[in-house]
Amino acid sequence: MKKDRITTITKAAETIKTDLLVYFAVEEKGKMPACDAAVKPQVEKAFELKDFSGKAAEQILFYPAAGSKMSAARVLVLGIGAVNKENDKGNALDMLREAGGQVAKACASVKARETVICLPDPKYLSGALTDPQASAAALAEGVILGDYRFDKYKESTKKKTDYPGLGAIKFVCIGNLNLIRQGIEKAKHSAFAACTARDMANEPGNHWTSADFAAYAKQLAADTGLGYRCIEKKEMEQMGMGGILAVNQGSHVPARMVILEYLPEDATETILLVGKGLTFDSGGISIKPSAGMEDMKYDMCGGAAVMCAMQAVAQEKPDVGVVAIVPATDNMSGARAIHPGDIITHYNGVTSEVINTDAEGRLILADALAWGIERFKPTCVLDAATLTGAVIIGLGHHYTGLVSNNDALVKALEFAGNLAGEPVWRLPLNKNYEKQIESKVADIKNTGGKPAGTITAAAYLSNFVGKTPWAHLDIAGTAWDFTEKAYVPKGPSGTATRTFINLVRNWKTGKIK
Template sequence: MKKDRITTINKTAETIETDLLVYFAVEAKGKMPECDTAVHSQVKKAFELKDFSGKAAEQILFYPPARSKIAAARVLVLGTGPVNKEKDKGAALDMLREVGGEVAKVCASVKARDVVVCLPPPKHLSPALTDPEISAGALAEGIILGDYRFEKYKESTRKKTDYPGLDEIKFVCKDNLKIVHQGVEKAKNAAFAACTARDMANEPGNHWTSADFAAYAKQLAADTGLGYRCLEKKEMEQMGMGGILAVNQGSYVPARMVVLEYLPENRTETILLVGKGLTFDSGGISIKPSAGMEEMKYDMCGGAAVMCAMQAVALEKPDVGVVAIVPATDNMSGSRALHPGDIISHYNGVTSEVVNTDAEGRLILADALAWGIEHFKPACVLDAATLTGAVIIGLGHHYTGLVSNNNALAKAVEAAGSLAGEPVWRLPLNKNYEKQIESDVADIKNTGGKPAGTITAAAYLSKFVGKTPWAHLDIAGTAWEFTKKAYIPKGPSGTATRTFINLVRNWKPGKIK
């Protein structure tokens, strides 16, 4: 779907020719659901027959007769459930995204190529959603994210009758057209960024390498005016980036450090985003079990999140500077591969005993964090990485693990994640965990054993951020197999992309100290 095919209009919905016209009905505790007058008679009849009460995801789908005043081929009345009394804005917004995802599902079931959506009035939503901009945006995000599909490599199994997704979405509103339009535009920026991150993750390891990260960043910079830089192997050798170079030793594809910069002249601060770009993780010599190893193409989801967040940054042009760094390589067991027991030296001079070559993500992030902080001197730094299986044991597939050295930054990330429907859960970090990664032969070692594995991985990264406010997002449990939602497909979710976008949108200079 093209972004310019998603529009906001102030027009009588019944007069618009479309494959599917969507209205919403709100459950009303034993009474007839509240709905638009255009579908009142249909809803009343269905309610009287006890076929419809407006419960969440409940549907009435009907086909207007030829002489009807309604020009649409089909009409959907979708239940939203009761007015959401939830005072938490994030929870209320996610309910709307779910509604949008259900709209996308119906579009797929009837193979609608275009849809017209009548936005519900704020009183039908939630006391927490008084702003029509954000409520319209959440609904739009849900439809766009719910319409996602990845079928690039389907050839012999593709049929002419397969549904390719929506071509056009029109949002109809009777009031606040300008404000609603702004919300839909922001929704497009965030949702398409997340969909691009999903595309990257869905690419197989032989079609998405460090070179592809670099090519994507270079093209995005050319299209939007962002700054672009790519550190190649020789330059990283000269700089002493021993972590990423060590992980790359067993690979035939050179490692790259890919950088995108949005640095407006009037900026007062800069936010640094770092994403793990491990394009395929075999575990190296500490090889992973073969069962499920195909999912290790997803080990670059953190890198995808920070790269794609820059799409929205480039379009929205915030006052704060934003820099994204992706250390990109794969982790293979070639003849020159890193051995368990090897000692490496990172960019900042910290030496590390590599106990397990499958704990490689922290090795490549360490160099990127140390170099990025020294080079850009950011107000804060955030990293996203599919770093540990331990976070899945602790939090399942429902929360992203958060570790931070700064309370204000942690709260800002929590708020941004809540608004995005990407909740985070903060874990502790102190000297007791740091003791677990002490080495007898080097400054640190790259694993602290099974206990508190997510936290000790973060403790490793903390050695490379100094006093800079820092937040680490372990997305291993949410980057794919995320909590089932109508707008999240099976496979990669694009998580953290919209969290970062929300963080930048709501940034206030001086808030993090």
């Protein structure tokens, strides 16, 4: 879908010719659902028959008769659920995001190429949803995210009758048109950024390498004015980036460290984002089991999240500086591959005993964190990585694991993730966990055994951030197979992209002390 085909209008919805016209109904306990007068007769009848009460995802689909005032080919009334003042803002907005996802599903079901969506009347909403900008943004995000599909490599199995997705969306608004347009513009920035992150993750390992990360960043910089730099393998060797070089030893594709910079002259603070760009992870010599190894093309989802967040940063031009770094390589078991027991030296001089070559993500992140903090002296640094299977054991696929050395940064991330529908859960970090990665022959070792695997991975990274406020997001459980939602497809979710965008947007009000 093209961004310029998503528009906001005030024209009477029933006069517009479209494939599918959408209205919303709000559940009201024991009463007929609140809805637009245009569909009140249909809702009233369905309610009397106990077929519809406005619960989330409930639907009435009807076809206006010839001579009807409605010009649409089909009309959908979609239940949002109950909305009240007690609804947490994040959960309330996610109700609308889910509703948007249901709209996209309904469009796919009837193969609608164009849809007109009547935004809910504010008088039917309450609590957090009375903010028209935020409500419109959440609903629009849900439709765009829910319409996502990846069929780039379907050739002989692709049919002319296959639904290609929505071609145009018109939002009909009631109230402050400017505010609602601003909300939908923001939704386009964040939702399309997340969809691009999904595209990157869906690319197979032979079509998305470190060179592709660099090419994407270079083109984005050329299109938007962001600063771009790519540190190549020879420069890494001169700089002593032993972690990323060690992981790359078994590969024929050179490692790269890709950097995008948004540094306005008047900015007094800088947020540093670091994303794991492991384009395919075989496990190296500590090879992974073959079952499910095809999913290891997703091991670069952290890198995709920070790169694509910069897409929105470039469009919105915030007052705070933002820098993204992606250390990118694959992890293969070629003739020169690193062995278990080898000792490496990271950029900041810390030596590490490599116990398991499949614990490679922390090795490449360590160099990026140390170099990025030294180079940019950020106000805070955040990293996102599909780092450990242990986080799935602990939190399942519903929360991103969070480890941090700063309480205020944790609160800011919790708020940003909640707004995005991407919740985080903080795990502890102290000397007891740090002891688990002590080595007898080097400063540290790259695994601390099975117990608390997510936390000991973060303990490893803590050696490379110093006193800089830092937060680590382990997205191994949420980058794919995330909680089932109408706007989240099977496969990669784009997790962390919108969380980072929200963090930047709310930096002034929720910044760390």
